Amino acid sequence: MSQTGNILVIGAGIAGMKASLMLAGASSKVYLVEKLPIIGGKVIKNEESFPNLECSTCMVAPIQQDVLQNPNIETLTYSVVEKIEGSAGDFSVVIRKRARYISLTDCIGCGMCYEPCPVSLKNEWEENLIDRKAIYVPCSGSLPNVPVIDSEHCLRIGGGEDCSLCAEACAFEAINLDDSDEIIEVNVGAVILATGSATFDLSSIPDLGYGTLPGVYAPMEFERLFASNGPTLGEITLRDSEKIPESVAIIHCVGRREQKYCSAVCCMYSFKFARFLKHKIPSVRVFNIYSDICVPGKSYQSFYRSVEGADTEMLYTSSIGDVSVSESGSGLKVSYPDAAVSPQSLNVDMVILAAALVADPDVAQLAEVAGVDLDPQGFIKTVLDGSGSMETSREGVFVAGTAEGPKDIQNSVVQAESAAGQVAEIMTSQASSS
């Protein structure tokens, strides 16, 4: 089999990038497919990652650069895998490379094309906290630093109007408004699914006011609000872009009851948020409303202890599922039962909901394409659960990172390394047997 050396990795987050680099280093040709126009995954949305509060960009950017510059990795951004046929050692894969309208080789990322675009839209990558154009890069520092055209909203492509302002502004003739999707077929010996996860749908709990009360935030929204390359350039203000919150409540375990599992990362990011808030707004009062503290493993609890009392007040509630948020004057009122099960309330300017990690909504479709089973929680299932093996129900197809279940960065990387190891094992045994 000539194609045994090739590998398909789906998802260019920390797990996918790590696995790709390892296998590319072992001389495999890697097709790294990412549905977004940029690589980096969720980690690059965080200014700093727990427990060391390490700068995520500093940590991930060199990895992103390595991926893009590695001659053995073909990175296909803005692309989706449509078919994986065949069997371990000989899969044929169909990839749809969506029309980007901008040439990755000609564009140098100067950004001259954004200004003239007359369309203004919410930037989803920035959690809708800022506007973007129809031609855009999701955030500053995007890699690859090449924009994409949102074809649906582009006046010309989506609206049929005669607009080519972006193309006119481009000095490099890098914009091709007649671009179309491209279908790529490749043969690979193994597949790694590293498509990540999503956050729990907060609007499904109306009592918490997400989506109706502007002062209520999802965790990723807050991450971007704090980020120095984010929509407010790191200034923590409420949605009116002016008011700086004087008091913030962080509500733990949102979605734990519904999902029937603990995501194991929410306590830590909640404490991180408390530290961020106190760091940026020294006079702010932060309250963490919790019923269990889950800080497993070395160095997590010590971070919690350093935050507890110093950056945040800890408020215990006997039933986290009974916490509610309502409007109160210009602010918010958080109601919760305390340790003695008597009702308490608290007035704050801002509420952050520590939402559970849940399976990515696209994972069901991916599972179908990849022919793998999902577990009851909707994540991709490993066949030998608990053995550390990352093999899915389909031989030759592996999973890594939060696509397999909620976890922190460390465990995502460990799984990526495990999956890469298993793929390398197959590759060498195939190579030696053929």
Place this chain on the structure above:
Amino acid sequence: MKEFEMQESGQDRKLRAKVGVYICECGPNIAGKVDLDRIITDISELDDYQDVELVVKKYGFLCSAPGKEYLEEEINSNGFTHLVIGACSPRDHDSTFMGVCKKTDLNPYLYRIINIREHCSWVIDDKEKATVKAESYIRGGIARVLRQSELFEKPLDINPDVLIIGGGVAGMEAALSLSSDDRRVFLVEKTDRLGGVSIDLSGILPGQGEVIGKKIESVLGNGNIRVFLNTRVENVIGFLGNFEIELLSEENTEITEIMSGAIVVAAGGTLFDPRESDRYSYSGSDEVYTSLSIEKMFAGDDGAVLRSGKQPSSVALIHCVGREEKNYCSGICCSYMMKLACFFKKQSADIQVTEFYRDICLPKKNDQERFSEAQAAGVALIRIKDISLKGTNVSFERISGDKDKQSFDMVVLAPALEPSADTEYFADLLTVPLDEFGFFQEVHKMTNPVGTATDGVFIVGAAHGPKGVSDSMQFARASAGQILTRLIPGEKLIPEVAVTEISEAYCTGCGNCLEVCVYGAIYSDDSRGISVVNEAVCRGCGNCFGSCPSGALRTKHFTNTQLYREVDEALR
């Protein structure tokens, strides 16, 4: 024509310098903000170097495919000795132009990219000022490149074999993942059997005993795994790809010498001793037990019974023993305590089982079931703030602040998992630092959790931090992943090229550099009284350089002479 001596080359080769200076227009991005023609004229007429020939040109897009071809052609036809590219950030295209150099006779370390886009044209609005600035940067680049030296990759032969320290689940998992016909594994275990702690847990999880048993069988039956029981690792020297190891067998006190390319430390963990805290009045001889001893009882035929052999009528399960003392949550105790509670209930539904917990920590997606099962089985769950024991009498403070007392027939403690007693020994032997909790410290918590400061030494299982059987196996597989993708039989390793070297004439052997090196890349050569860099290990960060008062070190490609020239031009 005078000859230019390459000061930094350390070779006595002399050659006449011909420097190519190519400025990328980057469309309007550079050309629009910087007067390139003026720069070309100025630089061409530069009389700083009478003995150096300068060829200065501009081009539309040097990073484009035709741009790279053009550059390659220019280098070849002009026979440049050095090359300066005025373009964008090295983070974008340093490797691009190095790649072009590699296709020619020009050593890629005799080229320099100068960032006149991010540092000039994009951030200085005034064209005059931007032009002056860009010219200054380019002059700096020329001055620097003339002091750069040729550097070469030095591929290293490697040994693909692996030493695994510890024959518990993590060690066995790593061994099975790694062994193959072209990779031998040496599995060293200090006791007389494989399996580690997991043996004691066997029989608890359905099929687990069988799984562990099978694992031991397949390790022992694997011709590519050599198992050393009752053996300790006596000495280790070397680095990734080339370790030399001495093993000492307890039985015949003979030293066995082996070689390996990597070392996986799976030295395991142990339980916090409840005697270290007086709140549990633990003696080990009454009806207060650790979770592990109860696990063993359940694994036996009689189940968990009192010392008298009688069934307990009430059992207290106490979580978080040692959590505050160690200042970490072990992350596995809640889960197995729920499991033990259910076992008691299964043993006899009449046993009154009470769990005293502080927080419920069930970080695995399937763990929550355990909690529901325990609840369904009728286990009483009491959340506490504080707790103390006198024998089997439990005094506790509820979360609400109410204080209470209860007596039980039997008390089970869930002690924290702590590093095994050997950890310090191995840390010293392998020059791997320990963290504040006494576990091995990973080289990077997030991006490389199984790697250590000594590249080629990997830490897995409970030696890395508190973790259960499945995470231990997961970490073991991760280390296998790194080894399988980095140490490939028959292939060579290419270490960092721009590393540090030490001048014997200047080095006094004071050890500053050796002390500050994170990678253990510097060792002391006592016979010569100097420090020496192991170039296979050095990453070229230059921390050692900053520590040396003698100027005995030289971090290649970032030497002081090179930087001084940049400074000179910046201050011109």
Place this chain on the structure above:
Amino acid sequence: MEKSSEFTPAIVGFLCNWCTYAAADLAGSSKLELPPSFTVIRVMCSSRIDHNLLLSTFFKGADGILVAGCHPGDCHYGEGNYYARRRFALLKKVMETLDMDPERLQLSWVSAAEGKRYAEVVGEFTEKIKELGPNPIKNSTRF
């Protein structure tokens, strides 16, 4: 001597490759305005910077020197910036004791995401140096 109003200082910034240099790139691609008097010199790690390099830069006539690298704890090489901080503190103390305008030497931590902060740090430092005026060392080396 130049009057401080028309004084254009010569400032050298030694930036670590992994964090601050990346921040400078981000400032560049964000088209933030930076003072032309600031010259960037890239090093792999702030710990690479030895006392001689800094002193020599002053004696060669720099009006100000900015050393910038990863935040403590974020070093690409693990611990380099902690050592850099100590070495820096020593030099700063020596300069202070010798009344050598220690404010001309600044250490800042700027992460790869902090493009805006990079521009601010460079801008503020440049302003500070403008206020301080030319480095007296510059003329002293004539004698």
Place this chain on the structure above:
Amino acid sequence: MTDAQGKGAVLPVSKDPGDAILEFLRLAVAKELADAVILPMKVPSGDSFAWILMNDVSLFEGAVPIAAAMPVQGAKALRSLTRKGPGNLTVIAVMRPCEIRAAIELEKLGQVHTDNLILATYDCPGAIPLQKYVDDPGGSEEHFSLMRRSGKPDNTAKPVCHYCENFSMFDSDLHFGYFGFSEKEVLVIPGSDKGSELLKGLDLDLAKDLSDWKKGIDSLKAEREEARKSAFEETGEQLRGFSGMQSVFASCIGCHNCQSACPICYCRLCYFDSETAQQDPDALITAAAKRGGVSLPEDRIMFHVGRMTHMSLSCVSCGQCTDACPVSIPVAGVFSYVADRTQRTFEYEAGRNDGDPLPLRQFRKSELPGIHELVKNAESEEPSHE
């Protein structure tokens, strides 16, 4: 320090404390408790001293344990002997406290190995600058004898000696104390297990209470502290503004003698003599063109500042640099002043044998908050650790 018991043994004095020390050493060698000793000896011309490693007891006659001048810093002698390793011989070295402190610093720097050395100090009255001693050995000896009796350096002593606070027992194995009481006896005080063993081997009883002697030392220390304060104030005044430092070092001829004489400058070859440290001639020409002129060689002041960054954390203020300066620059005054401040920044004291690693070889993750505050709060002199 193991003198916690506050006890010492007594040695009888016949002529001066030096004789008592010699007698003690003779006994130690005779009883095979030591193989050799290192002591200063008058050179044949009588106008200087040299360090002699001797195992022949008959040579002791010409030795001067408490010598009036310090031609070569004793730590350098110890370095010659032990730089390759501790060797097999047990050697007792009797030196000034500043010399032993330098040796302890050099041990941290891998240049001295004290494992088999017994480091002995004595109450140091100060040292007379070598040039003065050479010019007038007789007069110097008279002055020195007075200083020895009073414990107070007079105007013939090195300037740094006037404000040296570490003139008595520091981290040595053994100390000979005699300040403040009759010329009839010398105290011998153990400072480590090695010291105690030696005294035990010599059957010397730790019978004498040290409190009186200590009281005397403390009052001398208080005087020195005052002197130190005013000396530092004066130095600070001299160094005001860059021009201040410039004029202090204006007459420097770039001979680097101060560096050669310095016990802490342990480098095989000095960085400042290396090719890398030299200005690029191309750059000198352009600099001259820009500034109108440059001085050649250019590094005179930079050399001193650079050396301060290299060695001030280990500087023991022995004053050898000033002695070595052919143009009488008060090098030691400046270095001692800078060293005082840099060592305090890291809560470090050069010459301590307390297992503290050198400041630049370690770090704390949380320290030096806002290094700029270090400058703003210079006057408060608070340690900068969190």
